[in-house]
Amino acid sequence: NFATYNExxxxxxxxxxxxxxxxxxxMVLGLRRQKSLKVRQPLSKIMIPILNPELKDQIEAGKEIILSEINVKEIEYITDEAGFLxxxxxxxxxxxxxxxGKLMKQISALINQFEQDDIRKLETEGKYILKLSDQEIEINLDEVDISSEDIPGWLVASNNKLTVALDIDVTEELREEGIAREFINRIQNLRKEMGLEVTDKIxxxxQKHELINKALEKHKHYISAQTLxxxxxxxxEIAGNSGIKFVEIDNNIKTHIQLNKV
Structure with a gap:
């Protein structure tokens, strides 16, 4: 017998x-693509305006998954977005x-006059009563398009009740961690190319390069642990000629790696 489906x-x-x-x-991955920010490049935080406590609880419950998917360090919640978004x-x-139908012109004119508080009320309550000369008309959240303007240093995306702002400032520290992650990726690919077992140590x-030296020294243990x-x-200079590969981390960083099985 097949198991019965119970909603x-x-x-x-x-x-x-x-x-x-x-x-x-x-939404965040879409914002990254807009600025060509690779997912391997860590970013410091996203900000999410919270319209109700339930939304915060729901996001908190999936926080670890979100942060690891988007490679961002933290989520900051803002309860009063006035002046920010x-x-x-x-x-x-x-x-x-x-x-x-023909009331559309008047409705459109009223919606276009909305202040930030009106938009927030519609987002929070899911509906809004418009007063036309002789009648009241209820509009729902899914009958309008709400978007957010970008803030300097941030990218913003909106999707109905959700708004996400991504801090796109790549500090030196984040840049260095990004370089380390890129190297881990290249080394893992080289291990596969060479047919190494998952447990093989290397x-x-x-080869030194002014744009990577500091990052590699700083994250040496992390890179070593991740790549065995x-x-x-x-x-x-790379000595000898076995296991040498040319790698490109980005347009400005190209160097040689020598990888040998222990």
């Missing part, structure tokens, strides 16, 4: 939390036009 068995709360975690992650609203003509020689390297040395 009550599905944890709706879990489903919703996972859905929000996915939304936040894909400037939102814009416009009516969804397709939806509202179908519903209200020795690594990396027993001995990692930064050298002026």
């Amino acid at each position: 009550n068995d599905i944890d709706k709360g879990l489903e919703e939390r996972m859905s929000i975690a996915q939304q936040v992650s894909s 400037v939102k814009k609203i416009r009516p969804d003509f397709k939806v509202l036009g179908k519903k209200y 020795n690594l020689g990396i 390297t027993e001995n990692l040395s930064l050298v002026n």
Whole structure:
């Protein structure tokens, strides 16, 4: 007998939390793509305006997944976004036009006059009552498009009730960690190319380059642990000719790596 499907068995709360975690992650990854910021480059934080305590709990529940997916150090919640985020609203003509026909022009004019508080009220309550000369019209959140303007040093994405701001400032410390992660990626690829077993230990020689030396010295133990390297040395010139590979970390960083099995 096949197991019968019971809708009550599905944890709706879990489903919703996972859905929000996915939304936040894909919004941030989209923002990264806008600025060509590779996922291996760590960033310091994202900021999320919280419209209700439930949203914060849902995000917190999926926080570890989100942070590891998007490679960001922390999530900061803001409860009062006034003065930080400037939102814009416009009516969804397709939806509202179908519903209200010739009243659409008046409705559109009223929506275009919305202040930040009006937008926040609509986002929080999910609906808003518009007063036309002789009647009241209720508009819903899914009948408008709300977007946020970018703030200097941040990128902002909005999606219905969710807004995410990504701090795109790459500090020297973050840049160095990003370089270390790029090297780990290249070394892992070289291990595969050489047909090494997952448990094989290696020795690594990396040719010095002014843009990487500090980062590699600083993250030497991390790189070694991630790549099963027993001995990692930064050298002026690679000696011998076995296991040498040319690697490109980005347009400005190209160097040679020598990788030999222990």
